[in-house]
Amino acid sequence: MATPPAFLPDPSSLDIRSTGDPGGPSSGDAIGSASQGAPAFSPLYQQIKTLILRSLQAGEWKPGDMIPSEFDLAARYRVSQGTVRKAIDEPATDNLLVRRQGKGTFVATHAEQHIQYRFLRLLPDTGTLEAQGPAERRIIECRRLRAPAEVARQLALRTGDPVLQVRRVLAFGGTPAILEDLWLPGTTFKGLTQETLAEDKGPMYALFETQFGVRMVRAVEKLKAVNADADTAGWLGIEAGHALLSVERLAYTYNDVPMELRRGLYRTETRHYHNELS
Secondary structure, three states, rough: OOOOOOOOHHHHOEEEOOOOOOOOOOOOOOOHHHHHHOOOOEEEHHHHHHHHHHHHOOOOOOOOOOOOOHHHHHHHOOOOOOHHHHHHHHHOOOOOEEEEEOOOEEEEOOOHHHHHHOOHHHHHHHOOOOOOOOOOEEEEEEEEEEHHHHHHOOOOOOOOEEEEEEEEEEOOOEEEEEEEEEEEEOOHHHOOOOOHHOOOOOOOHHHHHHHOOOOEEEEEEEEEEOOOHHHHHHHOOOOOEEEEEEEEEEEEEEEEEEEEEEEEEEOOOOOOEEEOOO
């Protein structure tokens, strides 16, 4: 059996307390060593999930890669295949991993069709987002500056740290629909230019994955109604004072590290914000 990478704990050091699963430790087992970075006495499958996410964060398995089989992961972590299967369930539900029947489990990528629109909740009132085709993107500006206090706070930076600010307009069928401002950590996205953004035709998050090794895994949004000022009205082709939906999004990569602050102004005459609650 291969030796685990240095950034993962050696399974032989884990204090596994069996509850009688003849195939290996069950989901109720616990790893009793807090030094592994997971809470002591938490369900074993949750701790295996933490180790899997740690591998994703460290880049051992990149977007689009197939991860080891459940059998291989069970041998690596010295647990049962059932425990590994349960550990993979949550990342699969959260679109971090994708199970493909007969092929294996793969690291999800924003380049995949069903993942591309994961964070875009503005849907047409009739038809589907996929049916209307990709948004037409116009990059207005891309500049480097020192982080204002509020931007720095949300991105877990220090005031004055370098950030990249991007402004763009998204249009559907030739009609401007969204004006967005994005702030990205300057060090992480060193080398990102307006030309790169303008030339790339795929999803922006897919570009972040391939060129900068950053995968957005979750986001928190704040919504409110606002009226368009003169500048916004000009970019969206509307009158000043027009009602808009303001959406502020803070997107995170693995381990809850904030990687993007985005503020969008949405026209909603023929579109609506859609979310599913459960």
